[in-house]
Each structure stands twice: as C-alpha cells, then as structure tokens.
Amino acid sequence: xxxxxxxxxxxxxxxxxxxxxxxxxxxxxxxxxxxxxxxxxxxxxxxxxxxxxxxxxxxxxxxxxxxxxxxxxxxxxxxxxxxxxxxxxxxxxxxxxxxxxxxxxxxxxxxxxxxxxxxxxxxxxxxxxxxxxxxxxxxxxxxxxxxxxxxxxxxxxxxxxxxxxxx
Numbered sequence: 001x002x003x004x005x006x007x008x009x010x011x012x013x014x015x016x017x018x019x020x021x022x023x024x025x026x027x028x029x030x031x032x033x034x035x036x037x038x039x040x041x042x043x044x045x046x047x048x049x050x051x052x053x054x055x056x057x058x059x060x061x062x063x064x065x066x067x068x069x070x071x072x073x074x075x076x077x078x079x080x081x082x083x084x085x086x087x088x089x090x091x092x093x094x095x096x097x098x099x100x101x102x103x104x105x106x107x108x109x110x111x112x113x114x115x116x117x118x119x120x121x122x123x124x125x126x127x128x129x130x131x132x133x134x135x136x137x138x139x140x141x142x143x144x145x146x147x148x149x150x151x152x153x154x155x156x157x158x159x160x161x162x163x164x165x166x167x
Contacts, residue, residue, distance in 0.1 A: 013031060057087045060081075060089070078112065079116055082116060087123065088137045090136075109133065110126075112137075122137055
C-alpha cells in the first residue's frame with residue numbers, strides 16, 4: 001500500500017501510522033493509538049518493577065571460641081534473617097594463634113548449617129579468606145514468597161467489624 005493511502009486511512013480512523021519493522025522489505029506499518037500504546041507500556045514497566053525483590057545479604061560475624069549462649073543468640077539472628085527471606089553471610093574471624101586452627105571454624109560453620117537446615121541451605125561452602133572464613137546460607141523460599149505469605153497472614157489477623165455503621 002502506498003504511504004499516502006495509509007496516512008489517509010489513519011487520518012480517517014483517527015489513529016496513528018506507526019512503523020513496526022523498518023528494516024523489512026517493504027517496511028511494515030500499523031494503525032494504532034500511539035499515546036495509548038506508550039501509556040500501556042509504561043504501566044507494564046511499572047508493574048514489573050513493583051514485583052521485583054532486592055536480594056539482601058545480611059552478615060553475621062563469629063569467633064572460633066564462641067560461648068554456647070552467644071552461639072544460640074547469633075543462631076537466632078541467622079534464623080530470623082532466613083525467615084525474612086534474606087541470604088546470610090557468616091564470617092568467622094581468626095586472630096593470632098587461632099589462624100593455625102581453621103578446623104575449629106569449619107566445625108562451627110558445619111554445626112550452624114545443620115542447625116538452620118530447615119530454613120535454608122548452604123549456598124557457598126566455607127572457604128578461608130585471609131584471617132576470615134566465609135560461608136553463605138540462602139533461604140529455601142524466595143523473598144517475594146515470604147512477603148506475600150506475611151501479607152496474607154496479616155490480612156487474616158485483621159479484625160472484622162460485623163456491626164453495621166449507623167447513619
């Protein structure tokens with residue numbers, strides 16, 4: 001179809017003539033409301049951004065000679081982070097002669113991984129990095145699922161007024 005005819009059709013239908021595939025032989029055009037098209041594309045973009053979740057990595061620092069109560073407290077923090085859907089980077093800091101005993105850190109990280117295995121899994125195995133030993137634990141559930149389930153739980157707990165409002 002000639003360009004003049006296509007433009008006349010677009011003008012009669014009160015639409016825009018939009019070139020869809022300029023590299024095609026012959027070029028492909030479409031009759032559409034371009035303002036509406038741009039608006040709907042922006043809406044889709046905004047919706048996709050709203051559904052995104054940012055991966056947050058929380059860090060927990062330990063020492064190889066940690067006391068039992070301190071270990072339980074730190075483990076509680078790790079469990080809270082995993083329940084919230086965040087990854088946890090666990091760092092064991094070695095000082096002085098502790099650096100010659102990395103197996104103490106390995107044993108501690110293994111114990112922590114076993115204690116939180118129902119909430120998360122070891123994403124990065126323990127590895128020595130200078131004076132530190134690092135392990136990353138990721139939650140079993142994605143953060144979006146955690147946020148969605150807590151929203152549903154809060155909606156279920158919200159009080160419901162059965163008394164009609166008086167006018």
